[in-house]
Amino acid sequence: MTQPDLACTHLTKRFGDTTAVDDVSFEVPPGSFFSILGPSGCGKTTIMRMIAGFLAPSDGDIRIKGRSVLDVPPNKRPVNMVFQHLALFPMMNIADNIGYGLRRKGLPKPEITAKVGEVLERIGLPDIGTRRVEELSGGQKQRVAIARCMVLEPDVLLLDEPLGALDLKLREHMKIELKALQAAFDTTFVYITHDQSEALVMSDTVAVMNAGRFEQMGAARDLYYRPETAFVAGFVGDSNRWRGRVESVDGDALRLRSDSGLALLGSRHGRALSDGTTADIYVRPEAIRLGHTPGDVAHFDNRLSGTVTSLLFNGAASRILMRPDQGSEEIEVALPQSGEFAHLERGSAVHVGWSSDQGNCFAAEAG
The missing domain is CATH 2.40.50.100 (RNA polymerase II/Efflux pump adaptor protein, barrel-sandwich hybrid domain)
Known part of the structure; x- marks a missing residue:
């Protein structure tokens, strides 16, 4: 049996008397696109932050490629994260933005240049390394933010509602782009969103979350045509x-x-x-x-x-x-x-x- 890239077991997070994540378990196979779909306040961002290491679980375990990461600090975990507002550095050109993490790791300049060039090719923007952030379109910025993460070769890429700040037409286009990029890098993507269309279009597996728990997890088609709970029937589609x-x-x-x-x-x-x-x-x-x-x-x-x-x-x-x-x-x-x-x-x-x-x-x- 293939070992999952990510496995969360009985994951729970309490803030005082409030249970934000309530005994959630799931596995994400290698190279798959896994989405957590739910309304605001359901606990999906809390799960993402626990995987990234920004929050410690109250109970449960998080394993990446079979190894528990509960005692691993965020900067040492084999994950990277794309935020909604992308957090690109406006004072740097595109190549320097993408190579920032490699410089922090102390890689020699020729190796950084080669890796940045390779990842720019893979996102389909080979000639923009010297350009400034403000010169790019919204879709190009999105791809650069992903490239900056992927150049570090994470085992799991976490995406926290990265399309939320885009206009509707660009969001529709980027749904297809993100799915293509995930396939091109063959990296496990864990994506959180409140937008059902994003989750259904892009994902191999979707977990529908409500009030701290997963209501149903499966292929988009199964959630849509055979909902297992009234919440899923009303929320999806x-x-x-x-x-x-x-x-x-x-x-x-x-x-x-x-x-x-x-x-x-x-x-x-x-x-x-x-x-x-x-x-x-x-x-x-x-x-x-x-x-x-x-x-x-x-x-x-x-x-x-x-x-x-x-x-x-x-x-x-x-x-x-x-x-x-x-x-x-x-x-x-x-x-x-x-x-x-x-x-x-x-x-x-x-x-x-x-x-x-x-x-x-x-x-x-x-x-």
Whole structure:
């Protein structure tokens, strides 16, 4: 069995009476892209700081390539870190920025020059060594910050929301760039973010964190299509949610009567739900199909008719909001790209349907 580059076991951090990280365990295989995704205050930055050595765990162990680093100071750990604001030195040119850590290690100048040149080639910016930081674009600065870390050949690179300060278009571009850079260096990346799109696009494995614990860990596709908790279903991607009471259960299939009176069919996917349980059903907007007539959606388990209340144009991700004839909750539905529904406007009558298997059901949580 291949030894993981990073293994955290029963990792816990307490600040007085507050437990910021609560008994978290995970392993990161060599050369993989691992992301911790969660809302602000969930504990993900605390985990990052413990791995880097800036915080000591209250309990648990951190091992890098099989060796515990609890007694190793931050500057001696085989990790490096890219921060959100990059922390490039404006008084130095790019080559000096990248070579800063090598100079601190006392490497001879010819070796530093060679290593800096090599890493500039690998990030696709071979001719910018003499340029100043302020002359670079946001994306180039991002690559230089990574190069400055990678020239030190860390076993693990930690990235603390490094795209957070970029504008939306550059952020979208850098998601692809970061994934390509990680593959080019074949180094283990541990990335923390509150942005689900960043985590889903770039990662081999995503851990969804909430209130100090990992709710679910796995491939992005599994988290999106088969969430294991209500938090993951609501936090990862967009979902419609109905709350109501379970009227009947037949194997994994169940029937729920929503608080507004809709009869909905969903799946409990092995979760313990029984008659009379208060539960939530989550359905992705893209799992719901639009129809012109009732016959267009007649083959679905769930079928509703209603009226368009809003058009949410966003290119390929355009949606409509519709209010069913029965029930009060607006339903978000993905707009097909075929153009056949381009005529829709507020007040248009529509019909929607979806399979019961697309309805993920969970016991309702308080609040």
